[in-house]
Amino acid sequence: MSESIVYWLQQTLNALQLGSIYALIALGYTMVYGILTMINFAHGDVFMVGAFFCFIAAVYLGLPFLPTLLLTMAGAALLGVLIERLAYKPLRNAPRVSAIITALGLGLFLENFTLALAPYPKHIPALLENVTWDLGGVSVSSLQIIIICLSLGLMFLLDYVVHRTxxxxxxxAxxxxKTFVPLMGVPVDLIISVTFAIGAGLAGAAGTMYALAYPVIDPYMGIMVGWKAFISAVVGGIGNIRGAMIGAFILGGVEIMVTAFFPSTYRDFVAFSLLLLLIVIRPYGILGKPRTQKV
Amino acid sequence: MSDTADNLDDLQLEVRDLAVHYDGIRALHGVSFTVLKGEIVTLIGANGAGKTSILRAVSGLIPYNGAIGFEGQDLKRVAAHQIVKRGIAHVPEGRGIFGNLTVRENLQLATWQRSDKDEIAADYDRMLVLFPRLKERQHQPGGTLSGGEQQMLAVARALMSRGRLLLLDEPSMGLSPRLVQEIFRVIEDINRSGTTILLVEQNANMALRIASRAYVLETGTVILSGTGRELLGDHRVREAYLGT
Structure with a gap:
């Protein structure tokens, strides 16, 4: 293969890995927005707590990869439900700004609570044997393949759940x-809790995979990744599940491509500028539609 | 004319001293009425008389003071989604169609509290026979339907929950005269097949023609009641609501 094709394939693979992790987190933002028209600003920190759950499961409990992943997802899902029930549900009919402030405060709480328990960055052991293959010059690691496939698998599963169950x-609905949903016999509060559980569970999965790919974790790791996932969701069209996935892969791609051509310090500046431009051109995001007026 | 049921077995819905407040403003005060099994009871009155609030209180969507009993059981502490299971179906004002769900999904969603799969499938087929237009559009998003089709869908959807009491809030709103005729014919058909109906209408003329009994509401309270025929002939009703 010619050198430039090899190079592009390599970068595409890297972009897919980064994009998968953003996508898993972006889904939580977009699902909660879709159902409550509220931005759960604590979601990036749920991802961070997920990485720490992964650390606890792997180091303290000594569990192998799959049980660690499942336990982390379950723990994050529970955290998501607790956040919704204790912090957001009492404010459902309060002014919107109250819910936003609560979410921001919750994020700070999670960061500083974790900081109190873990003042120094933690190192996650290699849970999977990482084999690197050389495919015609493109270096492919087994970890990369697992992250991408697992993320895509979870996304397809979510898409199925949302559209077919x-x-x-x-x-x-x-x-x-949501005004008339109870008239269908549907318990709205339960469905909202399930939504938070799924979104947080996916963030937990993202936390696990992120910790495997970048094994040093700290209480502030969720801030930047959380913002990027949130922006992915907005670029894709917030509230739209497929949009969140597309937005995440675009952001992952842009970031990787920028570092391929510019000094790596330019990454976030160029990436965010491009996204701002996209929002100007398509204010509702790639798959978002202006809401039709309801009668 | 009977305001209280002579035979308690026939009593399906009993509303006693119902009061509803919105943001401190009284929407209803001391409304009492009954609906007997198999009846079509209609509530008529001008905009803001509190008709919609009554239906919303019955199906548990809003908090209230007073008592609402359905088939002998108090509904006060029953959650809205459980009230559907008890046997009350509600076609809300403005139809409440989920525009992003297909016609089929709108109908399926209303069977949330049912687990009888075969019966649900049979009911679904029955709805497509009863409302042929929905059959053509079953895979289209509800939001693409015309006003009349949405109204048919809203009625069909309410029937999918197999309620024994059907609450209808302004089913004729925004429909052409021909469609109004059709929807009222459907309401009578549904009633003949055994479903009790509590109908809120601004089209007092049509409503009173099909009603067994009727209550007239004004500023949050019942001011008049009687059989549909009696009220059609009442001079106060004629002046205020029939424009004659």
């Missing part, structure tokens, strides 16, 4: 207008 149907 009764729970997903109820979620979509609530996202349209």
């Amino acid at each position: 009764p729970v997903g149907m109820a979620m979509r 609530i996202s349209w207008d």
